[in-house]
Amino acid sequence: MALSKAHLLSGSTPPLPPGPPYACAALHSWSDGGFWMPPGDARLADLHDGGPSPSAPLDNLEGLVRAWSDHPEWLDFLDPSAPNHADKMLERAVYAHHWQKYLPEAGRMLDLGGGCGRFAVWLLDQGLDVEVVDPDLRSLWRTLKHATGRAGRLDLHWTTGEHLPDLEPVDAVLAAEVLCYVEDPARVLENARRTLKPGGRLLCSVESRWGWASAPDAHPGTLDALLTDGLVHVPNDVWVRTFTEESLRELLADWTLEQLVPTHYIPSGPFAAVAGDLDLEGVLAYEERLRANPVTRPLNRAWMAVARKPV
Numbered sequence: 001m002a003l004s005k006a007h008l009l010s011g012s013t014p015p016l017p018p019g020p021p022y023a024c025a026a027l028h029s030w031s032d033g034g035f036w037m038p039p040g041d042a043r044l045a046d047l048h049d050g051g052p053s054p055s056a057p058l059d060n061l062e063g064l065v066r067a068w069s070d071h072p073e074w075l076d077f078l079d080p081s082a083p084n085h086a087d088k089m090l091e092r093a094v095y096a097h098h099w100q101k102y103l104p105e106a107g108r109m110l111d112l113g114g115g116c117g118r119f120a121v122w123l124l125d126q127g128l129d130v131e132v133v134d135p136d137l138r139s140l141w142r143t144l145k146h147a148t149g150r151a152g153r154l155d156l157h158w159t160t161g162e163h164l165p166d167l168e169p170v171d172a173v174l175a176a177e178v179l180c181y182v183e184d185p186a187r188v189l190e191n192a193r194r195t196l197k198p199g200g201r202l203l204c205s206v207e208s209r210w211g212w213a214s215a216p217d218a219h220p221g222t223l224d225a226l227l228t229d230g231l232v233h234v235p236n237d238v239w240v241r242t243f244t245e246e247s248l249r250e251l252l253a254d255w256t257l258e259q260l261v262p263t264h265y266i267p268s269g270p271f272a273a274v275a276g277d278l279d280l281e282g283v284l285a286y287e288e289r290l291r292a293n294p295v296t297r298p299l300n301r302a303w304m305a306v307a308r309k310p311v
């Protein structure tokens with residue numbers, strides 16, 4: 001469901017500005033605190049209240065709900081006081097370096113699995129309109145808070161990629177670090193494709209198998225999964241499908257692939273500790289060298305891809 005069906009959790013619910021989507025400049029009365037809307041995927045309501053997840057891939061959401069209560073400061077990382085704010089912004093700058101040229105100059109985008117709005121605010125600042133979909137309602141609250149007052153227009157949808165809302169076709173879809181957390185990425189991609197205009201682009205990234213295994217936040221006890229099907233499951237906490245170049249190419253086989261870049265060797269990747277503090281220029285220079293070296297090339301933490309929906 002969308003903001004038009006939402007009500008604030010405390011106080012009276014103010015009217016929305018004309019839309020959807022809604023001008024971020026006019027959303028101030030919505031931006032503090034939480035709101036509720038009927039979930040577009042029926043599995044989400046229980047999870048929001050801390051209930052058990054109905055399937056292993058939704059364990060990520062169970063983990064997220066717990067994390068919002070235990071250490072929210074790490075999750076709301078667009079807040080400049082968050083301990084990981086600088087790292088997350090540096091990561092986004094790496095993505096922007098590779099993706100900026102593929103964005104539409106104007107129009108509407110779907111930010112699928114948008115989280116707390118890291119990419120939504122980047123798109124809004126460029127005057128684009130953004131439809132954010134995420135199964136974690138608390139993340140949507142933060143997206144609204146951080147989007148308020150910016151350029152562009154916004155709508156929020158509390159649902160999953162498996163149950164995408166029926167949207168007017170969008171000019172591009174962004175799914176950063178999302179397809180690796182969904183149960184059936186082919187189905188989610190098919191839904192995204194239906195939502196895209198012909199010739200529209202998908203910009204996506206996924207966790208990569210060997211970089212994930214050697215990254216600072218890899219989970220103990222998951223080596224067996226990495227040596228077999230690459231499906232990492234930490235019950236009630238984390239579920240990740242790690243990708244190889246072949247498995248990502250296979251997933252995107254029906255699309256016209258325009259970019260496939262191994263990335264994140266340094267931000268959140270296996271070389272973070274040895275790289276030390278770097279600015280964007282320093283990170284990009286090292287990433288280039290790590291990609292060029294045949295030993296380090298397969299140790300990327302993530303894959304970044306851009307693909308076009310065939311006309």
Ligand SMILES: C[S@@+](CC[C@H](N)C(=O)[O-])C[C@H]1O[C@@H](n2cnc3c(N)ncnc32)[C@H](O)[C@@H]1O
Pocket residue numbers: 060064112113114115116117118119133134135136139159160161162175176177178181182183
């Ligand atoms: C690693 S975060 C990435 C968030 C954001 N794209 C970013 O890069 O900052 C993964 C996001 O995927 C969302 N997610 C998990 N399962 C999903 C599903 N089935 N459909 C859509 N999004 C999902 C999570 O709620 C979370 O916000």
